[in-house]
Structures are given as structure tokens and as C-alpha cells.
Amino acid sequence: MNREIRTAVVTGGGHGIGRALCRRLHDDGIAVIVVDIDEKAAHAVASAIGGHAFTVDVGDEAAMADLIDAVERDIAPVDLFVSNAGVGYGDGAEGAASKEGGLHETEDRWESCWRVNVMAHVYAARSLVPRMIGRGGGFLVNIASAAGLLSQIGDAAYSATKHAAVAFADSLAITHGEQGINVSVVCPQAVATRMIGIEDDSDSKEGGFGGNDVDGVLSAAEVADRIVKGIREQEFLILPHPQVETYVRRKASDHDRWIAGMQRFRRKLLS
Ligand SMILES: NC(=O)c1ccc[n+]([C@@H]2O[C@H](COP(=O)([O-])OP(=O)(O)OC[C@H]3O[C@@H](n4cnc5c(N)ncnc54)[C@H](O)[C@@H]3O)[C@@H](O)[C@H]2O)c1
Numbered sequence: 001m002n003r004e005i006r007t008a009v010v011t012g013g014g015h016g017i018g019r020a021l022c023r024r025l026h027d028d029g030i031a032v033i034v035v036d037i038d039e040k041a042a043h044a045v046a047s048a049i050g051g052h053a054f055t056v057d058v059g060d061e062a063a064m065a066d067l068i069d070a071v072e073r074d075i076a077p078v079d080l081f082v083s084n085a086g087v088g089y090g091d092g093a094e095g096a097a098s099k100e101g102g103l104h105e106t107e108d109r110w111e112s113c114w115r116v117n118v119m120a121h122v123y124a125a126r127s128l129v130p131r132m133i134g135r136g137g138g139f140l141v142n143i144a145s146a147a148g149l150l151s152q153i154g155d156a157a158y159s160a161t162k163h164a165a166v167a168f169a170d171s172l173a174i175t176h177g178e179q180g181i182n183v184s185v186v187c188p189q190a191v192a193t194r195m196i197g198i199e200d201d202s203d204s205k206e207g208g209f210g211g212n213d214v215d216g217v218l219s220a221a222e223v224a225d226r227i228v229k230g231i232r233e234q235e236f237l238i239l240p241h242p243q244v245e246t247y248v249r250r251k252a253s254d255h256d257r258w259i260a261g262m263q264r265f266r267r268k269l270l271s
Contacts, residue, residue: 005139005231007076009033009067011058011120012085014041016193017143020220021082022049024228033071033078036085058085059115064123072131080139080231081128083121087112088158088195096156110157117144117161121168129176137180141231142169146189146244150251153266173236182234186227189241190217216241 008025012018014036022032026049036042039055046053052075056063071078089101089109101109121142132138145152148162169185177183192198196217223240230238239245251258 004137005030005079007031007033007071007078008080008082009035009071009078010082010084011035011056011124012143013045014038016195017188017191017220017223018082018084019045020224021084021227022046022051024221024224025080026051028228030080031076033075035067058083058120058123059112061119061123061126064120065127068124068127068131077131077135078128078138080141081124082141082143082227083124084143085116085120086143086145086195087116088152088155089113090155091157101155101157113157113161114164117158118164118168121165125168125172129172129181132181133176133179137182139182139184139231140169140172141184141186141227143186143188143227144169146187146239146241146247148185149187149244149248151262153262153269169236182231184227184230184234184236184238186223186230186238186240187244188218188223188239189244191223191240192217192219216243 008030010018010022010025010032013022013034015038018036022034022045025032032049032051033054034042034046034051035054035056035058037055037057042053042055045051054067054070056067058064068078089107089112092098092100092102092109099108099110101107125140128138128140142165144165145158145162147155147159148166151159166185166187169183172181173183190196218240226240227238
């Protein structure tokens with residue numbers, strides 16, 4: 001792993017991809033700060049790897065600023081910040097523009113997705129970019145999704161906010177890349193975590209799928225390996241599922257045809 005990275009913060013580190021990433025970074029000798037809204041999960045991961053745990057809602061700007069102040073004051077300068085925490089609720093009964101999400105009917109899923117999937121990345125950058133530039137550079141890694149390049153059928157708020165996350169990463173790299181800020185954005189398709197309804201996110205391909213047979217599902221550990229390789233090679237766009245590049249090229253070359261194909265695919269999923 002890059003010698004310049006000694007301390008890393010991973011949001012959403014209590015479960016899934018974030019947890020796998022905490023373990024992977026720890027294996028590379030990096031001090032890891034595990035951040036999650038789920039206090040118990042954050043502490044469990046931190047104690048297993050000898051790291052620090054913080055309970056934070058990443059969609060709260062003041063809490064994010066306090067987190068970064070506390071880490072830099074009491075632990076060490078943040079060399080790598082991974083904005084991994086994310087939410088998706090599925091479209092409600094009214095479809096793409098609905099307020100409620102299928103799984104969280106009392107929540108305005110649009111508001112929640114904007115805060116967690118986009119603004120949390122902005123809050124991290126606001127606090128860290130000036131500090132990192134002041135000490136010669138740093139790494140910001142934002143976990144978006146293939147839905148941020150293509151679309152997630154049945155989740156408009158997730159798709160729109162993940163597109164925004166990709167666009168924000170573009171802007172960060174364009175504006176601050178030449179000032180030593182190494183930006184990466186990660187766009188996976190399905191990963192075996194609770195987010196796609198797999199309750200046992202133990203990283204075991206044998207035991208972790210709970211009967212789910214979605215094609216091309218990667219384990220969180222495989223995705224963490226791919227992310228670390230991408231960071232080491234200073235890749236901007238990290239695609240754990242390489243086929244996403246082909247799909248993006250097809251979409252860009254004929255958008256109308258791509259929409260028609262997605263409509264057919266949606267009809268098939270609903271039948
Ligand atoms: N699983 C997939 O198929 C998949 C595919 C593409 C992208 N992603 C993205 O990967 C990232 C990680 O997702 P995952 O699959 O590991 O899901 P997960 O649900 O297993 O983990 C998400 C973690 O984020 C935490 N979290 C949620 N809201 C938070 C908040 N407001 N503040 C702090 N922590 C919060 C959760 O407690 C949880 O620990 C997300 O950004 C997700 O959108 C996942």
C-alpha cells in the first residue's frame with residue numbers, strides 16, 4: 001500500500017463494503033477510524049482491528065466537521081477519507097417521483113439520499129481539502145455506484161444521487177487534483193451486503209447470499225481488494241465489475257436505444 005497513507009477514515013464502516021475496507025486497510029498496516037451511525041457495529045469492527053470508532057450521522061455537517069476535528073486533533077492527520085456510507089430505499093407506490101421509499105415509508109427518501117449519498121461527500125471535502133492541500137496532499141475516495149453511471153431500476157432517488165456523487169467527484173478531481181488531492185470514485189454493481197437484502201454479510205460467498213442468485217454479485221472483501229488496488233494506482237474511476245465500462249459506452253453511444261433496452265429489462269423484472 002502507498003507509504004503516504006498511515007491513517008484512514010471509513011464511513012459506513014460498521015457493515016458491508018465499509019467493514020471489508022476497514023479490515024483490508026488494517027491488513028495493510030494503516031490505522032483505521034471506523035465511522036457509522038450504528039454505534040454497536042462501528043465498535044465491533046474497530047475493536048476487531050484495533051482501530052477507533054466514532055458514531056456519526058454523515059448527513060449532518062456539524063457532526064462531520066466535529067469528527068474530522070477530533071480525529072486530526074486526538075489521533076492523526078487523515079491521509080485517506082473514504083465516504084462509503086450510503087442509503088437506498090426503492091421507489092414508493094407512486095413510482096420514480098414518489099416521496100416515500102418502499103422500505104421506509106415514513107421517510108422522504110429523496111431528502112435522505114441527498115444527505116447521505118451526496119452531501120456527506122461535500123461535508124468531508126469541505127473540512128479536509130484545505131487541510132490536505134496544506135500538508136501536501138491526501139486521498140478522497142467516494143463510493144458511488146454503477147447506478148451513478150447507468151441507473152438503478154426501481155430507485156430513482158438512489159440513481160439521481162449516485163449520479164450527483166460521481167459528478168461531485170469529477171469536480172473535486174478537476175479543481176483539486178493538481179493540488180495533490182487524489183480523488184477516486186467507486187462504481188460497483190451488486191455486492192453481497194444488507195443493501196441488496198442479504199442479511200448475512202459475513203463475506204462468505206458460500207454462506208453469505210441467503211439464497212440470492214443475482215448474477216455477478218461480488219463479495220464485500222473482493223470489492224475492498226479492488227478499491228485498495230485502485231487507490232494504490234491512483235485510478236479515478238474504480239469499476240469492481242469491469243462490464244460496467246461496456247454498458248457506459250453503449251449508453252453514451254445511443255441513449256435512446258439504451259432507454260428502450262432498460263424499459264424492456266424493467267418489464268422483464270416485473271413479469
Ligand atoms: N451493495 C451493493 O450492491 C452496492 C452496489 C453499489 C454501490 N453500493 C454502495 O456502497 C456503499 C456501502 O453499501 P453496502 O452495500 O456496504 O451497504 P450496507 O447497508 O451493508 O452498509 C452501509 C453502512 O452505512 C451506514 N450508514 C447508513 N447511513 C448512515 C449515516 N447517515 N451515517 C453514518 N453511517 C451510515 C450503515 O449503518 C451501514 O453500516 C453505499 O454507498 C452503497 O450505496 C453498494
